[in-house]
Amino acid sequence: MKILHTSDWHLGQNFFTKNRKEEHQAFIDWLLDVVLKHDIDAIIIAGDVFDTGAPPSYAREMYNQFIVKINQLGVTLVVLGGNHDSVSMLNESKQLLACLNTYVIANTSEELTDQVLVLNDRQGQPGVIICAVPFIRPRDVVQSSAGDSSIDKNQALGAAIKRHYEKLHQLALTTQARLQQETNKTLPIVATGHLTALGVTSSESVRDIYIGSLEAFDAKAFPPVDYIALGHIHRPQIVAKSDSIRYSGSPIPLSFDEIKGVSINDESMSNKQIVLIEFTDQNKRIEPISVPLFQPMATLKGTLESLEQQLQQFEHCPQTVWLCIHVEHDDYLSDLQSRIQAITEGYNVEVLQLRRSRTQQSQSLTQQSKETLAELTPYEVFNKRLSIEHFEGEQAELRKQRISEQFQQIVMKLENDMTETEPKPNEDSK
Template identity: 50%
Template sequence: MRILHTSDWHLGQHFMGRSRQAEHQALIDWLLLQVTQQAIDAVLLAGDIFDTGAPPSYARELYNQLVVRLHEARCQLVLLGGNHDSVATLEESRPLLAYLGCTVVPAVAEDLSLQLLTLRNRQGQPAALLCAVPFIRARDVMQSQAGQSAEEKQQGLQQAIAAHYQALYQLALQERSRLGLPLPILASGHLTTVGASSSESVRDIYVGALDAFPTNAFPPFDYIALGHIHRPQQVGGQSHIRYSGSPLALSFDELGQGKQMLLLELQDAAIASISPLTVPCFQPLCSLRGTLADLQQSIAAVLAATPAGQTLWLEVVVEGDDYLSDLQARIQNMLEGQPAELLRLRRARSQAVAGLSAQRSTLDELTPAEVFERRLQQETLDEALAGELRQRYQQVLTALQEEQA
């Protein structure tokens, strides 16, 4: 059996005001080609299917198209809710999509058996068991208790998440014994693990007080397909615990990562191989840095390398000439008549100047946590109180994000 692990599609995302609809359409077309060429039996999308809890209509159309086309290709599809996804949005069509060979797991279920899936090969035979774990919200696995310290809440939540995985693993062992087949046991997850490297487009998730889950708390699954972190990577050097990463660059700092999906081949009840499938770049992006003189040459070079018929989305960071008041006009003049759009222009500053000019940063360059941190630095507080304020702010921010979803 062959399983494709992907995550973080973020259907409906706008990249600094630009729609990604054409890219996502090209991504679906490419995926269907891989399903045919690589004889893929199942596709697992490990969370953040949509970019927001209320995706635009064209994003829902792409979602439906993905389901229907994979059904026509006789390929199973497993969709897991992420922290960007609305549980209600995914739940509304879940029963209908089940008739098209698509299993949707929007949130943690009261009945654990609903999260244990049997993946079948093209002959219809059981080939693997999947413990399908979506993004876990604190209220899904534990009850808040008055009087707990931040450390106690973190420890309690970590234990609750670990217990959820352990209970599913034990259920999978029972099912494997019932079937009498030596099936590999796989798991999914949408969370930050200790040691994972993220990018600026990743929204920090603080599940209660927990900001990262230790990998040694996972049961001994044969493979763990993770989502949420956009950089493809092994976790802690363990080849069976992996983030596939997002298939599209969702921020300029994700350029040059080599976007991919992961192809698992199962043979003789084991993971025989894990191979990356490189995802093509459907929309050229570039971030350039230098003085105006440097940029004159580098902009010309990247435009010359831009494929015919495509428009380059560009970020420019100007060094040395940041005192000029007409930087925007100067850069736009360099792009006049060229197949390029300037999406973001920034001025590079030394650390000393940056500290004095922090208030001039634009909001699209800052995360909510960074905005709060800058405000906190304006106060004279002891470290214990500052730490408690940061903790409470993260709890409020998490509650707001969950309510919006």
């Protein structure tokens, strides 16, 4: 049984006003070639298929066309809802897509049998058991009580999520035992998740998930299964030093900091990947597959003089390169944008993000007045304002902590409200 693990497609994303349609279509075409080349039996998309709860029509069309093509290749598809996905939007086509050998699990529920799936291989024989866990919303697993502290809520949520995994695992073991009697084969068990595990490396494009007050889930609480396919973190990585617990990461860079260390001249290959898991009678093989870089992107840092030298590498680029430029030492200049525009003329590049380095000098009020909100995250704006206040003594520090927690909860609620926004009739993304 060969399974591809991918996640965080974010179809419909706008990147500094740039449409990612061509990149996503190029990735899907490439993925279909990988399926043919490796004789894949099943694909898992571990959450965040779409970038918003109300994706543009072209993104929904791309999603549907992919499902049709995958079905024509005889491949089973498992789609998990992420924190960006609308539960109702994914569910509205769930029954129809089931006819195309596609399982859609948009949210958790008390009906555990809906989340324990037996996937067949290309020969129609049972090949793997999936504990299909999407993004877990607090209301799906736990009820809060009045008067609970943030620590109480944190512990209750962590315990509830762990129990949910345990229940699914027990049901999977029961299914495994039954199928073993019927087929004389012990099927592997795979679990999924869309959350932040402790100790992972995030990126700027990831919106922090706070499941209630739970910032991260302890990987030790995952059930002892053969592989855990995770989504939400956009950098591919192994979790808790376990080769069998992985984030596949997003297939295209969703922020500039996700392409660190990538050469623009390196045959257009990126540090993005999907993961191939192959189960045989006695063995398990895990192989990351590198994803091409479909849109050239780069981050440049330095003074204006050094930036002019760095730009020379793009002199003969056939495809326009998207740039993020960090200006160091010269970041005090009021006409910085026009200077950057002047030194990039003549190169096939487009500056999508211009940032001033956070040097000690740029912390002054003069420098802060030259920054724009587009250069700052909500948390950076909040921390800058908080740094003006003085918190001396234990009680003051506790008050500072409460203010920070309340701000995080407000941002979390706003982001959750945005992802839960339902698409209006006949509404397209503009």
